[in-house]
Amino acid sequence: MTDEKIVELYFIRDERAIEFTKNKYENYLYTIAYNILKDKSDSDESVNDTYMGAWNSIPPHKPNVFKTYLSKLTRNISMKKFRYNTAKKRYNSQMELAIDELRELECTCESVEDTFDEKELARFIEKFISELEINKRVIFLARYWYFYSIHDIAHKLGYTESKVKMTLKRTRDTLFEKLKKEGLL
Amino acid sequence: MTNTEKLLNALNEVDDSYLLEVDKRISSVRTARRATWSSIAAVFVLVIGSIVYMISNMAWGNAGYSVYGESAGGYFYYQIPYEGIYRYKAGGDSELLVKVKRAQYYEFLVNDIGLYYIPDEKSIYMIPHDSDEASLFFEDKELNFLNMQKHSCSDLILQLNYSDDKIYHEKEIIVDGRTGEEKCVTYEQKSHYKSDVIEELEKQGYSYEEALEKSHTTISEYIADEIDYTLENRNLKATVISDKKYYNYGTYTLTENGKQLLQDDETLFETPQRIYEDCIIFKIGEKYKEDDSALFDYYIARANGEDSKIKSTKAITAQGNTNYLYYIDDNDNLMYIDTHTSESEVLLHETELGYKDLFSDGKYVYISNHDFTERGNVIYTIACYEIEFDENGKPIDLKLIDENIIE
Numbered sequence: 001m002t003d004e005k006i007v008e009l010y011f012i013r014d015e016r017a018i019e020f021t022k023n024k025y026e027n028y029l030y031t032i033a034y035n036i037l038k039d040k041s042d043s044d045e046s047v048n049d050t051y052m053g054a055w056n057s058i059p060p061h062k063p064n065v066f067k068t069y070l071s072k073l074t075r076n077i078s079m080k081k082f083r084y085n086t087a088k089k090r091y092n093s094q095m096e097l098a099i100d101e102l103r104e105l106e107c108t109c110e111s112v113e114d115t116f117d118e119k120e121l122a123r124f125i126e127k128f129i130s131e132l133e134i135n136k137r138v139i140f141l142a143r144y145w146y147f148y149s150i151h152d153i154a155h156k157l158g159y160t161e162s163k164v165k166m167t168l169k170r171t172r173d174t175l176f177e178k179l180k181k182e183g184l185l
Numbered sequence: 186m187t188n189t190e191k192l193l194n195a196l197n198e199v200d201d202s203y204l205l206e207v208d209k210r211i212s213s214v215r216t217a218r219r220a221t222w223s224s225i226a227a228v229f230v231l232v233i234g235s236i237v238y239m240i241s242n243m244a245w246g247n248a249g250y251s252v253y254g255e256s257a258g259g260y261f262y263y264q265i266p267y268e269g270i271y272r273y274k275a276g277g278d279s280e281l282l283v284k285v286k287r288a289q290y291y292e293f294l295v296n297d298i299g300l301y302y303i304p305d306e307k308s309i310y311m312i313p314h315d316s317d318e319a320s321l322f323f324e325d326k327e328l329n330f331l332n333m334q335k336h337s338c339s340d341l342i343l344q345l346n347y348s349d350d351k352i353y354h355e356k357e358i359i360v361d362g363r364t365g366e367e368k369c370v371t372y373e374q375k376s377h378y379k380s381d382v383i384e385e386l387e388k389q390g391y392s393y394e395e396a397l398e399k400s401h402t403t404i405s406e407y408i409a410d411e412i413d414y415t416l417e418n419r420n421l422k423a424t425v426i427s428d429k430k431y432y433n434y435g436t437y438t439l440t441e442n443g444k445q446l447l448q449d450d451e452t453l454f455e456t457p458q459r460i461y462e463d464c465i466i467f468k469i470g471e472k473y474k475e476d477d478s479a480l481f482d483y484y485i486a487r488a489n490g491e492d493s494k495i496k497s498t499k500a501i502t503a504q505g506n507t508n509y510l511y512y513i514d515d516n517d518n519l520m521y522i523d524t525h526t527s528e529s530e531v532l533l534h535e536t537e538l539g540y541k542d543l544f545s546d547g548k549y550v551y552i553s554n555h556d557f558t559e560r561g562n563v564i565y566t567i568a569c570y571e572i573e574f575d576e577n578g579k580p581i582d583l584k585l586i587d588e589n590i591i592e
Binding site for chain 1: 187189190191192193194195196197198199200201203204205206207208210211332468470
C-alpha cells in the first residue's frame with residue numbers, strides 16, 4: 001500500500017492505518033529505536049508509541065514524507081526514553097557513543113547550561129547539513145541522526161571504517177569551527 | 186539538557202530529503218554486502234538485528250530483510266535469528282552448526298580455517314570447516330565487549346573493549362587464526378576517564394583542567410607503525426603515514442622489500458578488503474581525498490607478482506576470486522569486474538535484487554531474500570547458483586543449484 005493511502009486511512013480514522021504502517025515500517029522504525037536504546041523491550045515500546053503518535057497527530061498534520069515523519073517520531077520518542085533510562089543506568093547504545101564523540105561541545109563551553117539557543121541552532125544545523133558534500137552528509141546523518149555504529153555505516157555504505165571515522169572527525173571539526181565562528185559555541 | 190543533546194535534537198528538524206538521501210544510499214549499497222567484515226558483537230545485533238530482526242514465529246509479527254552469510258572453505262555459512270548458524274555445501278543440505286542461546290544472533294566470521302563465533306562478550310569459539318566440534322579459541326574475562334574481523338586467510342583482528350561506566354579502554358590486536366596467539370597490537374586507546382565524568386572528577390577535588398586532562402579528549406593513542414602480510418613467498422609491509430596525534434586510525438603505505446607499491450598520492454585504507462590464497466586485495470584511495478573517486482580503488486597483490494589496480498564506480502561488496510569480483514550495479518544487475526582490466530560486465534540482467542544480499546566465493550553465488558506469509562510474517566530464502574565460465578575462465582551465466590537452502 002502506498003504511503004498516501006495509509007495517510008488517507010489516518011485521516012478517515014480507520015484503525016487499519018496502524019496495521020499497514022506496522023507492516024510497512026516496523027523494522028525500519030525498530031532499527032532507529034534500537035540504535036538509540038539497545039533494548040528490545042524499550043525499542044518495541046518506542047515503535048508502538050510511534051504508531052500512537054502518528055494516530056494522534058494525523059490529522060491535523062499531513063506529512064509530506066510519511067516515512068521520515070514516522071522516523072522522526074521514533075527518534076524523538078526513543079531519545080526521550082533514553083534520557084529517562086540513563087538517569088537510572090548506563091547503556092552501550094550508539095546514542096551514548098555519539099554523545100561521547102560530540103563531547104567537544106561541552107568541554108569548550110564556559111557554561112554548559114543554555115549555551116545553545118535551540119531555534120537558532122536548528123537553523124544553523126539545517127544550513128550546515130545543506131552545505132555538506134553529499135557523502136559527508138550521508139555519513140554524518142547516518143551517525144548522528146540514525147545513530148548507526150561506525151561499523152554499521154561502513155557496512156551499509158560500502159566504505160572502510162577508517163573512511164567513516166575520518167569523515168566524521170573532519171565533519172565534526174568543521175561543525176565545531178563553524179559553531180565557534182557563529183558565536184554559538 | 187546538554188549542548189550535545191540540543192544538537193542531536195536540532196538534527197531532528199533536518200529536511201526530509203536528506204534522510205531519504207541516507208536511505209537511498211544505504212539501499213543502493215545494501216544490495217551487495219561487504220563480505221570481509223564480520224560484524225561486531227554489539228554492533229552485530231544492530232546491523233544484522235536491524236536487517237534480519239524479525240522472524241516469522243514471533244507473536245508480534247514483523248517485516249524483515251535478508252539473512253547474513255559468508256563463504257569460505259567450500260561452504261556457505263549463514264545465520265537465522267533465534268535459531269543459529271548453519272553450514273551449507275552447494276548441492277547438499279544445510280546443517281545447524283551452532284545453536285543460538287539466550288540471544289538473537291552470535292557474531293560470526295569464516296576464513297580458510299573455519300568458523301569463529303562469539304557466544305558472549307568475552308570469548309570466541311572456533312569450528313574447523315570439516316568438523317562439528319567447537320573449541321575455545323580466545324577468552325578474556327575482563328572484557329566489556331569483543332569484536333572480530335578477518336585479517337588474512339588465517340589471522341584475525343580482535344577489537345577488545347575493557348570500558349566500564351567511567352573508564353574507556355580499547356585496543357585491537359592481530360591473533361593467529363589457528364592458535365589465538367597474539368601477534369601484534371595495531372591500535373590502542375589506553376585507559377582514561379570518559380568525558381562525562383569530568384564533573385565527578387571536579388567533585389573529587391580536581392580542577393576543570395585536570396579533569397579534562399584525564400578525560401577522553403586528551404588521551405594519547407597507539408597505532409602500529411607496521412603491519413606485515415605474507416603471500417606465499419612475498420612479504421608485504423604496511424607502514425603508517427597518518428598523523429597519529431590527530432587521527433584515531435592508521436592509513437598506510439604498502440611496500441615490498443623497501444619498494445613502494447603504491448603511487449605517492451595513494452594510501453592503503455586499514456586492513457585488506459579480502460584475502461585469498463593467491464592474492465590479497467587492498468582497498469586504496471587518494472590520500473585524504475574523500476569524494477567517490479577515492480573510495481572504490483583496489484590494489485591486487487598476486488603471489489605470482491602480477492599485481493594490478495582496479496577502479497570501480499561501485500563498492501565491490503561480494504567476494505569473488507583472483508580474476509573476477511562481483512557486485513550489484515545501480516540498475517540491480519549482477520555485475521562482475523575483471524581484476525586485471527577493471528572492465529565490468531553484466532552477468533545477470535534485471536534481477537530485481539533491490540533489497541537482496543549477495544555472497545560469492547568465486548564459484549557459487551548466494552542470493553538471500555525474504556518474502557511474507559499471508560499473515561505478514563517473514564520467510565527467509567537463500568538461493569544458490571553456480572557460476573558458469575567459458576573456456577577462458579570468464580563468467581558467462583548462473584546455473585541454479587538450490588532455490589532455497591533454508592529448510
